[in-house]
Amino acid sequence: MQPTRDRIVGASAELLRRQGYAATGVKQIVAAAQAPFGSVYHFFPGGKEQLAAEAIRVSGAAYGLLLPAIFDPAPDVVTATGAFFAGAAEHLRETDYADACPIATVALEVSSTHPPLREACAEVFSGWIAGGTERFAAAGLPEATARELAIAMIAALEGAFVLARALRSTEPLDVAGELIAARVQAALERSAPAD
Amino acid sequence: MQPTRDRIVGASAELLRRQGYAATGVKQIVAAAQAPFGSVYHFFPGGKEQLAAEAIRVSGAAYGLLLPAIFDPAPDVVTATGAFFAGAAEHLRETDYADACPIATVALEVSSTHPPLREACAEVFSGWIAGGTERFAAAGLPEATARELAIAMIAALEGAFVLARALRSTEPLDVAGELIAARVQAALERSAPAD
DNA sequence: CGCCTCCTAGATAGATCGCTCTAGTCGCAC
DNA sequence: GTGCGACTAGAGCGATCTATCTAGGAGGCG
DSSP states (O other): OOOOOHHHHHHHHHHHHHHTTTTTTTTHHHHTTTTTTTHHHHTTTTTHHHHHHHHHHHHHHHHHTTTHHHHTTTHHHHHHHHHHHHHHHHHHHHHTTSSSSSSSHHHHHTTTOOOOHHHHHHHHHHHHHHHHHHHHHTTTTOOOHHHHHHHHHHHHHHHHHHHHHHHHHOHHHHHHHHHHHHHHHHHHHHHOOOH | OOOOHHHHHHHHHHHHHHHHHHTTTTTHHHHHHHHHHHHHHOOOTHHHHHHHHHHHHHHHHHHHHHHHHTTTSSSHHHHHHHHHHHHHHHHEEEEEETTTSSSHHHHHHHHHTHHHHHHHHHHHHHHHHHHHHHHHHTTTHHHHHHHHHHHHHHHHHHHHHHHHHHHTTTTTHHHHHHHHHHHHHHHHHOOOOOO
């Protein structure tokens, strides 16, 4: 079994992803993690907030690894972009529309009320944007265009997740994925017309 | 002063938008609405959940009115699309990144835990999609294309809100707005090449 | 062996949660 | 005036929340 601390962080990340910060109790976390209650405050003297901040950073970093995992082995960035959305749609369907973005729920919930958690979310998003920018730039796009596409891709994914979970349909993910992939293609053609 | 019932719904909508469902207490709602506690359970025998469902529907419908308000007087749909995102960005800045989508926070929070609230959110989103489809179709686009653009527009807006609130920047809204407007333009050119 | 540190274990405090309940006020119909 | 329904008003219930507290077990080191 994983060490207690890791189990606590892992269980927190999963619960935060599904139900958000306020609705997730410390008791619920320790029950899911099969950990003693006191251990939470031993490892995280800052309490629930510190634990949530770490869970956000850890699960955000883990989710960010999907970028290289999907983009690097793909034949081209357009295919990779499409696969990115398709994979998200599949995972969402498999988990009965529960597992979308690991941090978006918390991000919206706490942005105006818990500055440390907002900052943790901001760091994660910035990391994703940097990762996406890197991939698009590696495909030959100018830095500024690459960054815009990365932001647009992540925004489209997040928004499609919102619609998909509420509507219980992957249509938004399909539509958004196609649109972003088309945009990436168009940008590539524009930046290197004589391919 | 507005009737008590309306003040309760209004205060609920505002608090739900900013902090979500779980973090918003009934006591906090009546304090903000300057209403007696008992009135909540007089008007909403279903309790907090029923109240939240109505607040979602009301504020969702109100937000949906932005679509005709912006699209109908605009010279063309491309300009309107841009203005839609620009207006959202301005409002977000004005409220110190507190007021974004009135229902997205709740939508993510409750989609897997409170079916009646998920359904209320789904109805609102469906209404917005229908409204957007109508506008794009009126501009001459085929029904299917219009619907895809409407979904993409709303998804991009929602996702940009998530990023913007966390990052405390309107850059995602600017980028997403430009991308969607360009996509609308491209669709128009494709469907009526000999303008 | 004794000692120290790290971690487990959970009882418990104090505040807050959603909600119920009773009592009272107000305006309108007759 | 009298009666009635609609609404106001908030005390208080049981449950649950986060966080603290004390006590003990496990293992390394002298």
